[in-house]
Amino acid sequence: MATTKDRSSSTAAELRRHAEERLQAKPDGVHSPRIKVEMQRLDHELKVHQIELEMQNAELHGTQDELELSRDRYAELYDYAPVGYFTFDVYGVIREVNLTGARLLGGEKRHLINKPFISFIADADGRAIFSNHLQLVMQRQVMLRCEIGLTGKDGALIQGQLQSVAVAIENKAGCILTSIVDGTVRKQLEAELKKAHDNLEVIIGERTGELVRANEQLTEEIDERKKSEASLQDAYAEIKQLKDRLQAENIYLQQEASQVNNFGDIIGQSNAISYVFFRVEQVAPMDATVLLLGETGTGKGVIARTIHSHSARKDRPMITVNCTSLPANLSESELFGREKGAFTGAHARQMGRFELADGGTIFLDEIGEMPLELQSKLLRVIQDGEFERLGSPRTIKVNVRIIAASNRNLEEEIRNGRFREDLFYRLNVFPITIPPLRQRTEDIPLLVNHFIAKFNKKMGKRIDAVSKETMAALQGYHWPGNVRELENVVERAVITSQGNALQVVDRFDTFRKQGDIQGQEIKALADLEHDHILQVLQKTGWRIEGKNGAATLLGLNASTLRARMRKFGILRQ
Structure with missing residues (x-):
């Protein structure tokens, strides 16, 4: 194409030069017909060549555009190749x-x-x-x-x-x-690229299918998991409901068991011991001083521990003082403490039992045995909550609840000058009389079974039966030593019994029946409770519930009070 263009340009230039020479050879205005024809011919040729040049120029522009487009395509393929x-x-x-x-x-x-x-x-x-x-x-x-x-x-x-x-x-x-x-290499690479692309598409398709299947499986598993979680939540809710119900039932059964069979460590269900339960329920939450009365072995210590364990002081200690075992010359220092050098042999300062019981309860067992000279100092502690250590002028203040117990008739002791009357009145704020075992013989089977289980565990025995004759003998005995004596008898019987039946070999001195006396004493206790409830109801205008109702004053639930009213036949007058 470059050669054709050069030849065309040369021809046109030559024709133009000849035409100019001829025109210059003739004077102006002199034109022969032949010259005119020649000029027309030359003009025609020039126009033809001009058209030809224009066409060639257009062709060159088209070729240039194609080359540029091809170059752009090549550049795009080159730049964006993978x-x-x-x-x-x-x-x-x-x-x-x-x-x-x-x-x-x-x-x-x-x-x-x-x-x-x-x-x-x-x-x-x-x-x-x-x-x-x-x-x-x-x-x-x-x-x-x-x-x-x-x-x-x-x-x-x-x-x-x-x-x-x-x-x-x-x-x-x-x-x-x-x-x-190189075109061959390019085609080869493009083929390899296409092959790799196709392989990649296949792999992507396979992987996509795997992912879709895995996603479907995961979705199913998630749905199953949600169903399982919902089922588990329902099970948890049901378990919690059952747990709450069991706890409520357990509390109810414990309350029923404590009312029917025992109160804490107190075993029994007779009317006589039930009245003791009633009195303990009344006073335990209060801080009132309690006086426990009853024969030796009736369980006054057990009652004291029960009162303490059901009080607001249950997290603090209960200190027990057996007044019969206190040495006469050391009783004051044992109760109220001493300073170093307070007397011969006092080599160190010692805290007394009242200090140890601060914030808790002190149980003064067999208070009737306390010396008179010590009773006045005890009276001051009860009244003012303060005392001095032996050998110290400094006053110590304590907050102690006092539970006292005695197997003596303290009123008789007062008449005989062996017990202070003012101390008795301070101690006798809330008296509880614990009946002897002979007055609650219906509790003996419960006590016997309780002691058998206790000593079976202790001795590794398996006694689980008591004959009617043995139980009748145990119930017929008057038990001067009360529950403590019964426990000792059962312990010996567990040791000596062969087989699984309890065999009592003790020969009781007396098998006196105490039915009449027992019935009279139980009736007296029932009458006392009847009169007490009736008196409180009359005082409150027969109002049972509420802040100033009879149930609150008696320390009972309203439902318990109504049950006792039905038991005693108490009706509003």
Whole structure:
């Protein structure tokens, strides 16, 4: 196309030159017909050539546009190819690079141009491989491959394959090493790329199917888990409901058991012992002083512990003082403490029982045995809550609840001058009389079974039966030692019994029946409770519930009071 253009231009110039020479050869205004014809012919030729030149020019513009479009397409394919393309000179310097190659090395195209490619190779072995690869490609003029490691963005190691071919470029010294200008190689790479793309599509499809199936399975598992959790929550709620119900039932049964069979460690269900339970329930929550009266062995210590354990002081100690065992010369220091040197032999300061019981309860067992000279100091503690240690002028204040017990008739002791009357009145705030065992013989089977279980566990025995004859003998005995004596008898019987039946070998001196006396005393206790409840009801105007109702004053639940009213036949008058 360049030759045709030159020839056309030369012809037009020659024609134009001949025409100008002829015109100059004739004077102005002299034109022969022949000259006119020649000029017309030349003008026509010039117009034809002009049209031809315009057509050729349009063709050249079209070709140029096609070349530019092709170049743009090539540049787009080159830049956005999924593999990195690099063009090196014979020294391994980067002359051209596409976008993918620039991204691999973590830089921009303009920053990578004219940089040695070897500077991006990760290790010395790789740099030696690249140098040898470069020389072989230049020598053999064929496509060669090598494996190298590159340092990418943020120092990441990139393992890749470099395949290169050498081509000659005009107007430049030496040769240029490039990854692709060869059409066969390009087609081969495109085919490989398409194959890899197809394989990738297959893998993606398979993986997508696996993920879809896994997602469906996971969704089913989540649904099952939600159902299981909901079922578990329902089970938890049901368990909690049952637990709350069992706790409520347990509390109720404990209350019933304590009312029917025992109160704390007190065993029994007779009317006589039930009235003791009633009195204990009334006074236990209060801080009132309690006086326990009853024969030896009736369980006054057990009652005292029960009162303390049901009081607001249950988390503090209950200190027990057996007044019969206190040495006469040391009783004061034992109760109220002493200072070092207070008397001969007092080598150190000692806290008394009242100090130890501060905030809790002190149980003065067998108070009737306390010496008169000590009773006055005890009276002061009860009245004012203060005393002095022996040998010290400093007053000590304590907050102690007092429970006293005696098997003596303290009123008789007062008449005989052995007990202070004012102390008795201070102690007798809330008296509780504990009936002897002969007055509650119906409790003996419960007590016997209780003691059998206790000593079975202690001795490793398995006694679980008591004959009617044995039980009748135990119930017929008058028990001067009361519950303590019964416990000792059962313990001996457990030791000596053979087999699983209790055999009592004790020969009781007397089998007196105490039915009449017992019935009279029980009736007297029942009458006392009847009269007491009736008196409180009359005082409150027969109001049972509320702040000032009879149930509150008696320390009972309203339902318990109504039950006792029905028991005694108490009706509003």
